[in-house]
Amino acid sequence: MQRFGIRYRIRVLEGESLEKKALGIAYEQSVELPYDVISEEIRERIVGQLGTPTLLEDGRYELEIRYPVGNAAPEIVQFLNVLFGNVSLTPGVQVVGVEWESLNEILYGPKFGVEGIRSVLEQPKRPLSCTALKPMGFSSQQLADLAYEFAMGGIDIIKDDHGLADQSYAPFEERVTAITRSVERANEQTGRHSVYAPNITAGIQDLQYRMDFARAQGCGAVLYSPNLGGLEAMHVLAHESDGLPIMAHPAFSGSYVTHKEQGFSPAFMYGELYRALGADMSIYPNAGGRFSFSLEECLAINIACRASLPSYKTCFPTPGGGVQWKQIPDWAKKYGLDTIFLMGGSLYQHPEGIRVAAQTVRETLESLVDGV
Amino acid sequence: MQRFGIRYRIRVLEGESLEKKALGIAYEQSVELPYDVISEEIRERIVGQLGTPTLLEDGRYELEIRYPVGNAAPEIVQFLNVLFGNVSLTPGVQVVGVEWESLNEILYGPKFGVEGIRSVLEQPKRPLSCTALKPMGFSSQQLADLAYEFAMGGIDIIKDDHGLADQSYAPFEERVTAITRSVERANEQTGRHSVYAPNITAGIQDLQYRMDFARAQGCGAVLYSPNLGGLEAMHVLAHESDGLPIMAHPAFSGSYVTHKEQGFSPAFMYGELYRALGADMSIYPNAGGRFSFSLEECLAINIACRASLPSYKTCFPTPGGGVQWKQIPDWAKKYGLDTIFLMGGSLYQHPEGIRVAAQTVRETLESLVDGV
Numbered sequence: 001m002q003r004f005g006i007r008y009r010i011r012v013l014e015g016e017s018l019e020k021k022a023l024g025i026a027y028e029q030s031v032e033l034p035y036d037v038i039s040e041e042i043r044e045r046i047v048g049q050l051g052t053p054t055l056l057e058d059g060r061y062e063l064e065i066r067y068p069v070g071n072a073a074p075e076i077v078q079f080l081n082v083l084f085g086n087v088s089l090t091p092g093v094q095v096v097g098v099e100w101e102s103l104n105e106i107l108y109g110p111k112f113g114v115e116g117i118r119s120v121l122e123q124p125k126r127p128l129s130c131t132a133l134k135p136m137g138f139s140s141q142q143l144a145d146l147a148y149e150f151a152m153g154g155i156d157i158i159k160d161d162h163g164l165a166d167q168s169y170a171p172f173e174e175r176v177t178a179i180t181r182s183v184e185r186a187n188e189q190t191g192r193h194s195v196y197a198p199n200i201t202a203g204i205q206d207l208q209y210r211m212d213f214a215r216a217q218g219c220g221a222v223l224y225s226p227n228l229g230g231l232e233a234m235h236v237l238a239h240e241s242d243g244l245p246i247m248a249h250p251a252f253s254g255s256y257v258t259h260k261e262q263g264f265s266p267a268f269m270y271g272e273l274y275r276a277l278g279a280d281m282s283i284y285p286n287a288g289g290r291f292s293f294s295l296e297e298c299l300a301i302n303i304a305c306r307a308s309l310p311s312y313k314t315c316f317p318t319p320g321g322g323v324q325w326k327q328i329p330d331w332a333k334k335y336g337l338d339t340i341f342l343m344g345g346s347l348y349q350h351p352e353g354i355r356v357a358a359q360t361v362r363e364t365l366e367s368l369v370d371g372v
Numbered sequence: 373m374q375r376f377g378i379r380y381r382i383r384v385l386e387g388e389s390l391e392k393k394a395l396g397i398a399y400e401q402s403v404e405l406p407y408d409v410i411s412e413e414i415r416e417r418i419v420g421q422l423g424t425p426t427l428l429e430d431g432r433y434e435l436e437i438r439y440p441v442g443n444a445a446p447e448i449v450q451f452l453n454v455l456f457g458n459v460s461l462t463p464g465v466q467v468v469g470v471e472w473e474s475l476n477e478i479l480y481g482p483k484f485g486v487e488g489i490r491s492v493l494e495q496p497k498r499p500l501s502c503t504a505l506k507p508m509g510f511s512s513q514q515l516a517d518l519a520y521e522f523a524m525g526g527i528d529i530i531k532d533d534h535g536l537a538d539q540s541y542a543p544f545e546e547r548v549t550a551i552t553r554s555v556e557r558a559n560e561q562t563g564r565h566s567v568y569a570p571n572i573t574a575g576i577q578d579l580q581y582r583m584d585f586a587r588a589q590g591c592g593a594v595l596y597s598p599n600l601g602g603l604e605a606m607h608v609l610a611h612e613s614d615g616l617p618i619m620a621h622p623a624f625s626g627s628y629v630t631h632k633e634q635g636f637s638p639a640f641m642y643g644e645l646y647r648a649l650g651a652d653m654s655i656y657p658n659a660g661g662r663f664s665f666s667l668e669e670c671l672a673i674n675i676a677c678r679a680s681l682p683s684y685k686t687c688f689p690t691p692g693g694g695v696q697w698k699q700i701p702d703w704a705k706k707y708g709l710d711t712i713f714l715m716g717g718s719l720y721q722h723p724e725g726i727r728v729a730a731q732t733v734r735e736t737l738e739s740l741v742d743g744v
Contacts, residue, residue: 042510088623167442254458
């Protein structure tokens with residue numbers, strides 16, 4: 001029977017033993033019954049099988065448990081349950097990897113990937129830029145005016161702030177229509193290909209409509225927060241017959257990654273899981289910004305996004321939050337060309353206005369192609 | 373303009389100040405821009421307003437921030453973003469309460485509530501019992517045979533294990549049909565009203581179908597894991613014109629509550645949030661079981677589930693995980709009559725079989741009505 005592996009990092013707490021804790025996970029995430037009330041046949045056919053543990057430098061153990069694909073198949077939601085259902089409540093258990101190749105009939109990964117995004121934007125090589133339209137409270141026209149300036153300056157991807165939804169001051173349809181026209185108008189003048197990515201995150205009864213509306217308007221991509229709107233829903237959106245590239249936003253996901261020994265490693269969450277679930281671009285809080293990831297964790301996310309996997313396209317790592325435009329050359333040296341730099345506040349604060357800020361960003365990125 | 377309050381507990385970390393951290397939350401969860409680039413008008417109309425902080429015994433501060441309802445309205449998903457979008461990535465920030473009354477046009481709470489469930493089960497007063505059909509790997513007929521025994525013994529609510537989805541060994545439709553018939557057959561023989569609650573947690577394209585199928589078969593309730601299938605989707609299911617009572621399961625939710633100073637307090641998550649989102653019954657890991665909640669945390673969940681709110685029905689607290697049938701009288705004394713006791717392993721381990729186990733549970737619960 002086909003199985004897939006989940007890699008855990010486990011802290012053995014006072015009063016626990018590694019073997020008992022690991023077996024506890026293997027049983028909890030499959031049969032959910034004590035050893036003595038299940039048959040030998042069920043134990044062999046259904047229960048997770050423990051691999052060999054490795055002692056890590058921090059005193060934790062890394063261990064793979066292999067579960068039957070049939071415990072999850074044919075559904076993504078049930079895969080998520082096997083991945084981290086009840087064990088999400090167990091202290092000291094962190095998921096750091098999944099053997100995706102065995103799951104490629106359930107999870108398809110990105111539809112466009114790095115190459116697809118580069119092709120849409122006609123930018124074969126350099127890092128890309130992204131900014132967010134805000135603040136919440138602006139009218140659709142005010143946001144469209146901002147988008148025009150950003151596109152005139154040459155930002156590649158102009159996204160809604162993830163907090164723009166369907167509020168009365170900038171309702172979804174009115175906003176998306178106005179901003180799309182603005183960006184088109186700028187592109188006509190510049191000859192470039194800036195793309196607008198509206199936030200389509202919504203309830204299950206509105207989500208598909210918003211994707212369809214964005215596509216009908218001619219948007220080049222969409223923004224979606226999978227931990228708000230649903231992880232599995234992102235995969236549905238990604239693999240529609242004529243879907244748009246998806247930029248995933250980490251809103252509401254932080255609790256899975258802020259505890260260093262419980263939940264998911266940042267690289268697993270934003271590199272592996274979001275990618276497997278169809279994110280073409282994955283936003284994460286950059287080191288040095290107003291959130292708490294280390295440079296090492298960010299580099300690990302980048303590696304996971306771009307790792308070569310037989311069945312999945314790659315995903316564009318999109319560090320954001322606290323990225324200053326002046327620091328782009330430094331970050332590009334650290335992160336490489338296949339990176340999207342998401343900048344908000346620092347462009348709005350530029351003394352000469354956002355068009356000049358955007359232009360500076362574009363020129364900086366263009367200068368990097370041969371220099372990194 | 374109408375506002376609603378969110379109550380946070382905040383740990384001020386090294387290098388931070390309370391005022392700066394609290395203002396950071398108020399800005400991050402609304403305009404997401406630095407103070408200096410937004411207008412006075414936006415600051416007054418959109419940004420969260422800080423209440424007066426209280427110093428707690430553990431050195432943290434409790435503080436309310438009041439946000440315009442219009443920042444969230446008219447959508448639940450955007451409410452969740454205002455509640456805990458980006459701030460989910462900020463260490464030392466825990467949400468402990470929401471002023472629901474101001475949000476009752478967005479969130480409706482349970483449709484049935486404690487009284488509705490008691491009426492379905494014709495059990496006006498005593499605590500209720502619940503068990504789970506498992507293990508994963510059993511055929512539909514094997515699970516139906518278990519359900520028959522539990523119903524003959526008199527378990528009130530017989531639910532699927534939350535890991536039973538649409539696996540090949542017990543496909544959803546076949547399983548739900550077989551188990552419903554089993555429980556009906558037992559009820560005809562006993563004259564009681566045991567209810568079967570199938571797990572309908574699924575992807576957005578299958579969810580409504582599973583609810584409809586369960587209702588068409590004559591199920592009395594459903595099981596749903598909101599952190600797997602979608603938080604907002606639970607509210608949609610709950611407020612259909614002829615929906616079934618919903619038992620919420622905490623799978624995949626643990627990371628929000630296992631860190632004691634980040635995420636949500638257990639009482640907020642399983643008492644307040646699940647209830648606001650439409651859970652009629654809320655399963656949580658009981659103290660003393662194989663997970664990590666304290667008795668104090670469990671009592672706080674019960675209080676939140678049952679708290680009198682002008683717009684919401686109450687929710688049945690459903691402690692599970694490690695509840696032993698022998699301990700029911702003790703737990704009933706601690707938790708009171710409006711409790712559903714969820715028992716799995718200890719019934720399966722009963723030396724005389726599960727029907728006798730179920731019968732003992734029922735007799736114990738019946739003896740409690742006047743004794744608690």
